[in-house]
Amino acid sequence: MRDKFVIGNWKMHTTTAVAGLLAKAIRDGLGSETRVRVAVCPPFPYLALVGEVLKGTRIALGAQNLYPEAEGAFTGEVSSTMLLDLGCRYVILGHSERRHKLGESDAFIDQKVRVALTAGLEVILCVGETLDQRNANQTEAVLDRQISLGLAGVTAENLSRLSLAYEPVWAIGNFAHHATPPQAEDAHRGIRRRFKQMFGESAAQALVISYGGSVEPDNAAALLSRPGVDGALIGGASLHADPFLAIVRAAIGGPQLGV
Numbered sequence: 667m668r669d670k671f672v673i674g675n676w677k678m679h680t681t682t683a684v685a686g687l688l689a690k691a692i693r694d695g696l697g698s699e700t701r702v703r704v705a706v707c708p709p710f711p712y713l714a715l716v717g718e719v720l721k722g723t724r725i726a727l728g729a730q731n732l733y734p735e736a737e738g739a740f741t742g743e744v745s746s747t748m749l750l751d752l753g754c755r756y757v758i759l760g761h762s763e764r765r766h767k768l769g770e771s772d773a774f775i776d777q778k779v780r781v782a783l784t785a786g787l788e789v790i791l792c793v794g795e796t797l798d799q800r801n802a803n804q805t806e807a808v809l810d811r812q813i814s815l816g817l818a819g820v821t822a823e824n825l826s827r828l829s830l831a832y833e834p835v836w837a838i839g840n841f842a843h844h845a846t847p848p849q850a851e852d853a854h855r856g857i858r859r860r861f862k863q864m865f866g867e868s869a870a871q872a873l874v875i876s877y878g879g880s881v882e883p884d885n886a887a888a889l890l891s892r893p894g895v896d897g898a899l900i901g902g903a904s905l906h907a908d909p910f911l912a913i914v915r916a917a918i919g920g921p922q923l924g925v
C-alpha cells in the first residue's frame with residue numbers, strides 16, 4: 667500500500683511575511699497527523715524561513731528546481747548542495763512551466779534528476795501533455811517520452827527517492843477544466859506501465875504518482891480515491907492553509923484536521 671503524498675507548490679508566490687504565516691498555519695493545522703506525507707515547496711528566497719518554521723515537524727521542505735552542478739560559475743542558479751544545506755528533502759523537476767515557459771528539454775531534466783538523486787534529494791518528476799497533444803491522441807506517446815528520457819539516468823538504488831507527478835498542462839491553473847478522475851486514473855495507469863517496462867513490477871507497484879492540475883477541496887476526494895492516484899501536487903490551492911489542509915484531509919479520507 668502506497669502512502670498518500672500531498673505537495674504544495676507555491677510557485678512564484680508569497681513574501682517573507684506571507685510565507686512565514688502560511689507555513690505556520692499549515693504546521694499548526696496538520697498537528698501530529700501521520701497518515702499522509704506532506705511537503706511544501708516555497709520559492710528559493712523563503713526556503714530557510716519556511717524550513718525554520720517546519721523544523722521538528724513531519725512536514726517536509728522541497729524546492730521547485732535546481733541546476734545540475736554542485737557549484738560553479740552559474741549565475742543565478744541554485745545547486746543540490748545548497749538545497750540540502752537549507753534542509754530540503756524534495757525537489758520538483760520537469761514542471762511544465764519550466765518545460766514550456768523556460769524551454770527545458772528532456773535531456774536537461776534528465777541531468778537534473780541524476781544530480782538530485784545522486785546528491786541525496788528526493789525527486790518529484792512532473793510529466794504531462796498539452797491540450798493539442800491530447801487532442802491529437804498523443805498523450806501516451808508524450809508521457810512515454812518524458813518518462814524514458816527524463817529517467818534515463820536513474821539507477822535501481824535511487825528508485826526509492828523518486829516519485830512522479832502527472833500534470834496535464836491544460837489542467838494547470840484552470841479550475842474549470844481539471845482532469846476528470848477517470849482521465850487521471852488512465853494517465854496514471856499508462857505512466858505506471860511505462861515505469862514497469864523500465865524498472866520492473868515491484869518498482870512500479872511502489873511508485874507514488876501524484877496528480878496535479880487545479881486540485882481543490884471540491885475535487886480532491888474524487889481524484890484521490892481513484893486507483894493509482896497516490897497524491898496531489900497543488901498550486902493555487904496550496905497558497906492558503908484552509909484549502910491545502912482540506913485536500914490533505916481528502917487524501918486521508920479521515921476526520922477534520924486541526925481546528
Ligand SMILES: O=C(CO)COP(=O)(O)O
Nearest residue numbers: 675838839879880901902
Ligand atoms: O502546477 C501545479 C502544481 O505544480 C498545479 O497548479 P494549480 O493547482 O494551480 O493548477
